[in-house]
Structures are given as C-alpha cells and as structure tokens.
Amino acid sequence: MAAEQPIPLYTNLTELYGNLGTSLNHALRWNDLAEEFQKRFGRKPAYIARAPGRVNLIGEHIDYALFGVLPAAIERDILIACGPRVVPTSVPTPEPHHTPGSVIAENLQTKYPRQIFVPARRLSTAQEIGEDRVHAEEWHLDINTKELRWESYVKAGYYGVLNHYFAPSDLATTQSDKLPIPVDLLVTGTVPAGSGLSSSAAMVVASTLAFLAVNGKLDAQSGEITSSAVARLTKGELVKMAMENEKRVGVNSGGMDQAASVISNASSALYITFYPTLKATPVPLPAGSVFVCANSLVVSDKAVGAKRQYNLRVVETLVGARALARILGVPVGEKERITLREVVGRLLGEAKGEELDVAHLMKGLERMGREVEALRPKTHGEGDEELGVTMEEMIEISGLPEDLFQEVYLSWVEVEATHFQLYKRAKHVYAEALRVLQFRQACLDAAKHSVDGNTTLETLGQLMNESQTSCAELFECSCPELNDLTQLARQAGAFGSRLTGAGWGGCTVSLVAEDRVESFIEQIRDTYAPYQGLEGEALNEVIFATRPSSGACVYKFD
Incomplete structure (x- = not known):
C-alpha cells in the first residue's frame, strides 16, 4: 500500500x-x-x-x-x-530566538x-x-x-x-x-x-x-x-x-x-x-x-459565500441522502446524518466497516442514477424552483419533526436559501461518483491493454466535460468565467476541460495532447479576456502545464 x-x-x-x-x-x-x-x-x-x-x-x-x-x-x-x-552557550540577555x-x-x-x-x-x-x-x-x-x-x-x-x-x-x-x-x-x-x-x-x-x-x-x-x-x-x-x-x-x-x-x-x-x-x-x-x-x-471567498454556496451544498446533499433513504426503505438512525455513499451501500447490503468492490459500486451508482428521480419534485412551474423545495417541504420530506431536523441538519451550520435543491445535488453526486470510477477504469485499461492513446484521452476528456456540465447545471458551483474558460479550452483543442476545486472561481484543468500544449496556451491567452497582453512570467503565473x-x-x- x-x-x-x-x-x-x-x-x-x-x-x-x-x-x-x-x-x-x-x-x-x-x-x-x-x-x-x-x-x-x-x-x-x-x-x-x-x-x-x-x-x-x-x-x-x-x-x-x-x-x-x-x-x-x-x-x-x-x-x-x-x-x-546554533545558540550561544551564554549571553548577557537571552533573545527569544535563543x-x-x-x-x-x-x-x-x-x-x-x-x-x-x-x-x-x-x-x-x-x-x-x-x-x-x-x-x-x-x-x-x-x-x-x-x-x-x-x-x-x-x-x-x-x-x-x-x-x-x-x-x-x-x-x-x-x-x-x-x-x-x-x-x-x-x-x-x-x-x-x-x-x-x-x-x-x-x-x-x-x-x-x-x-x-x-x-x-x-x-x-x-x-x-x-x-x-x-x-x-x-x-x-x-x-x-x-x-x-x-x-x-x-x-x-x-x-x-x-x-x-x-x-x-x-x-x-x-x-x-x-x-x-x-x-x-x-x-x-x-x-x-x-x-x-x-x-x-475570480476569487471565491468561502467564508463570505458559505451560507449560499459550500455550506448550503453540504446540507442539501445530507438532507437529500436522508430523503432518498426514506423513499428506498434504507434504515437511518433518528439523529444520524447519513451520506449519499452510505445510502447506496446499505441498499446493496454492504456490511458496516466493509467496502463494496468497484464493479458492484459502479452497478449501484448506475441504479442510483435512476432511483434519484424519486427526489424530483412533483410540482410543475417555471424556473429552477420547480426542482427545489421550500424549508417546510424539505423538513416534511426528511420525515423528522421540525425541532429534530433543526438539531441534526442546521444547528452546526448556517445556510441561506428560499429553495433547496435536493434532487439536483444528489443527481450530480451519484453521476460524478460514477464518472470518477469510469475515468479510473479507462486509465487502468489503457495501462494493461494496447488501447489507442487518443481513444483513451477522448474518453477521459468526455468525462471531464460531463463533469463540468454537471457542476454548472446541477451542483451550480461554476461561474461565468469558469464556463467561458472551459469552453475556450475545448475550442483550443483540449480533449476535456472542467473546473477544479470548490468552484465559484479559482482554476480550470484541461486535458491536452503533449504536442499541443504551447499552441493551446497561446490560444487561451488570446481568447480569454483577462489574459490578453500577458507574457512571460506574468502569463506563466495564471496558466501552466503540469504532469502528475x-x-x-x-x-x-x-
């Protein structure tokens, strides 16, 4: 290991x-x-x-x-x-650094x-x-x-x-x-x-x-x-x-x-x-x-935006997990904050302390991609709110009395929203977890078998692109600049491009063929407005190639 x-x-x-x-x-x-x-x-x-x-x-x-x-x-x-x-053995007035x-x-x-x-x-x-x-x-x-x-x-x-x-x-x-x-x-x-x-x-x-x-x-x-x-x-x-x-x-x-x-x-x-x-x-x-x-x-300040961004997503995924477990008949402790990973594990009979093998987990995630549709609100309306629920509806879906819900899910974190997107967040998490395993498997297959290099890179790139779409549309952790950068990266020849890190700013990562790196960076410099005019070390500070x-x-x- x-x-x-x-x-x-x-x-x-x-x-x-x-x-x-x-x-x-x-x-x-x-x-x-x-x-x-x-x-x-x-x-x-x-x-x-x-x-x-x-x-x-x-x-x-x-x-x-x-x-x-x-x-x-x-x-x-x-x-x-x-x-x-080296500290002097004797000094008249010892300094703190002695x-x-x-x-x-x-x-x-x-x-x-x-x-x-x-x-x-x-x-x-x-x-x-x-x-x-x-x-x-x-x-x-x-x-x-x-x-x-x-x-x-x-x-x-x-x-x-x-x-x-x-x-x-x-x-x-x-x-x-x-x-x-x-x-x-x-x-x-x-x-x-x-x-x-x-x-x-x-x-x-x-x-x-x-x-x-x-x-x-x-x-x-x-x-x-x-x-x-x-x-x-x-x-x-x-x-x-x-x-x-x-x-x-x-x-x-x-x-x-x-x-x-x-x-x-x-x-x-x-x-x-x-x-x-x-x-x-x-x-x-x-x-x-x-x-x-x-x-x-774009700098994303977690502390400033936590109530509407990072902390809110944590609560939405946790409540979504409880609601889904309740729908599927998965047992959950009254004060337990079950996760989406634990829901699929218990549904498939995974014993406590054990771990599903990758093949079974992938099949389970494919199933959860279908099961998660049970979280989609039945009401119809216009805009994103049709996929979200109010605080009152969320508490009802959880099956907990209001005071206990507040204790389990809101007493330790501050969030701010009119509608909570349990369905969209859970859908992203299960699909993204499956993409991780598919990405891993494509890499392992390429290492073991004579798989065409470009075919593998195209597969990995497609998974990265799907991840970016899901981050932007389902998890809503992207921003216009990240969306712009990833789109420009694909136009510049990247196999795939996505945000990396928490999102709402920060960096993108793009998969690029080795012989295209220099022209790729030049094209991004010329097309992404904040980079225009940057040269040398100034450009190297904001966009750079790396191998693992x-x-x-x-x-x-x-």
Missing part, C-alpha cells in the same frame, strides 16, 4: 530531480534556495522539505458525501530550506515579512512531583484564524511535531534531546495562492516535514529506533498529521488535499476513497497526456 511507505529522504540530487517531473527547472530552484539560505543565515541548510500542490482531475463536491475522488499532485510546490540554529524550539521564518517573497516565534509550554504546578518541577500540559503557538498570515501555516505544521514527538512527560527535563531544536526556515513556492490548487495544504505538509527533519525524526530506517529518531514516518501517518495540523488554521479538511500532496507518484493520479476509511491507490495516466491549469482570476508529480519528500545535505 502506498500509504504504508516511508517519506522519501533523498541524499542524491539526480535521483531526487528524476522523481519531480520535467516541466520546471528544479535544479536551479533548489540551488538558488540553498544559496539564499546561506546568505541569510550564514550556513547552508541541513534539509529542504518539498510538498506539491494538487489538481483534482475529476470528482468535485463528492468527498464529503464519502465518494472517491481522483486528484494528482502537480509539479508546482512549496519548498522549505531549514536547519538547526530558546529551545524557537523559529526564525523567512520567505523569498518580499511581501511576506520575517517572523520569529517561540512555542510556549502551558505549565502548571504539579505538587505530587515536588514544587521544584512542573508538568507541561500542552504546547501553544498563537495562530489568528480570522486573519490568516503566511506563517500561520508554518506554525500549524509545527504543532503536530511538538505534540506528537515532544510529549509532556519529556518536558520536565532539561536534556537537549528531549526538547525541540531552534530552527531557521526559508520558504518559497510556485503554487498560486487562492487558486484551488491547495497551496495551503502544501505549506502545512512541507512545514511538518521541515520540523520533523531538523529534529531528527526522519533519519532512522524502518524498524530502527534510536535515542534521537523514531521509525520512519509513513505517508499515511503524515497525511493524518497534516490533516490535524491544518485544522489549527480553521480548515476542516476531508484529507484529499493532504493525501494527494503526500502519497502521489510521478505519472499517476491518486484514487482516494473515504469510506469506510481513508485509502489511496495510484492510477497510471496515459502516455502523452498533459494537464493545463488556468486561473479564472511525485509526493512530498525531504532532501538531506551532506
């Missing part, structure tokens, strides 16, 4: 670069970062930690319904050069100012062990979740390392190997922020790895335990830690972003499932396929 493999720790640059893809000059970036670290801190770094961004190829807004998705790591990434800081675990964090982008922070131990007198000793309750780092700053993601990564590897019982001692090491960091990145390519998850993963590396927690080989290192951390363990860490900045993640950044292999997408547990398996992509990411330059990249890793300097 890919999740059980250890985090790659390289000491050979040739091997490292060979696993990162070819469209970026990795050697130049890594060398420049190391040289700049030496200029700023007076010594070369001990490590460089890398974590890539990700693009979701297909499977939008179905992860929180517990259906599998198909992202891939991209070649653009976050790099953090890091090293232990204390154990202190961090000096700098960023190559000048808009991000230098930061110095020190993890604090919350201490309380423990009389049972004597007044001269204290017991550390937990570590604390100040993170303002209302005003996210770049260093907040660095701190979030540090939290996990402190809490997992520097236990309170170790902190009553002054032994240096029991305390975190003072660290210098220099960060750079090529993942566009706020574009739906998971720059935040990449930052948290890279930060977590940097602090693990500097503190000697990645050096031991599997099964080997030393006083300063533990058995090599697995990729699955890092995913779980990064998910916990990112919650420190107020992001409740389902795990797709972190799994794609950590577990991915070069040339492969990653099929990630969430039920009954999080699992990830590589899916080889056809030779000659290149994905082009294009930023619509390998996941997170660490390079150790001699």
